[in-house]
Structure formats: C-alpha cells, structure tokens
Amino acid sequence: MPIGVLALQGDFDAHRRRLEELGAEVVLVKKPEQLDAIDGLVIPGGESGTFLKLLGEEGFEKLKQFVRLKPTFGTCAGAILLATEVENPKQQGLGALDIRIRRNAYGRQIDSSIREGKFGDSHLEMVFIRAPKIERVGPGVEVIATEGVDPVAVRQGRVMAATFHPELSEDKRVHRAFLDMVGKDKK
C-alpha cells in the first residue's frame, strides 16, 4: 500500500517521517507518472500558488484525475489546492472538496500559532502557519476537527484536508485516520 507525498515544495519530509513511523511505505512524488503507482497521496503545506506553478497544466490535470479516484490528504497549502473555491486571491483549485477557503486568513499578528482544538471528541494540538480558513462547507462535507467555532479539518468521500499541520505535532491520530481511510479504500 504505497503512499505518495507530493514533494515539489514545502514540508513534505515531515509527512514522510510521520507516515513511516506509522509503518507506511512512502514514495516522494516529483513526477506526474509516479501517481500511477500509489494508493493514497499527501499534499503538504507550502505555498499553494507555487505548487500550481510547479505542477504546470499537465501536472494539475493528472493530479485532478488522481484526487477523484484515490484517497488524498491535504494540509494547509494542500487543503487550498483541494478546494473548489479559493479566495485572497482567487486561485484555481482541484475541486475535490466542496469548500470555500481563504488563504492567509488569520492576519499578520497571529499568522503562526499553536492552539488546541477538537478532533472528533478529543483535544488535539494544532500548529497553524499562515493558515487558511474554511469559510463555507458544502452539504457533502463532514467536519472532522474544529478550533473554536472554525472547521479546521474536513472530509468528503476519499478526500481529507486540514488547515493546520498535524505532521508537526507528536500526535499521530490524524495521519492514522488517513491511513485507515486508504486501507478501507483498498478493500
């Protein structure tokens, strides 16, 4: 069950380490054709506009097909890429999650912080770095984590996204939930 981590830019290595700690076989994805050989994909944080540039039109189309068929988990910039609607500024999305997301939504003073939120029924440390905010959640989208009143992790079908960085906290539950989803999808 090889899991890919999109490794064009951003903090892909922290995801690789976390997934390996959980026993996954990890492939660092740098070329579109590598998507054919994996069962799930993590799109890490970074700068979503830069991801779009590096992907190019062909990479974007290939990724769009992948996220329609296979489990994908996006964090921060990855969540922005997966959305149907992106604001501040408007930007192309893969359309895999019916959400509207606003980039850099917390302003300069609190642009990075560690806060405590809720994942299911329990508390979870959440690291936010120039985080986006999910402003609208479509009817088919399940909120799986909140911070205050804000949804900060969502799931729609095989696609999951978080506006924080679970790969930077000790807690492994979020990545475990993703691997469980990949495992179920394989059956």
Ligand code: GLN
């Ligand atoms: N601010 C970045 C963006 O808009 C996301 C930040 C991150 O991934 N840590 O793409």
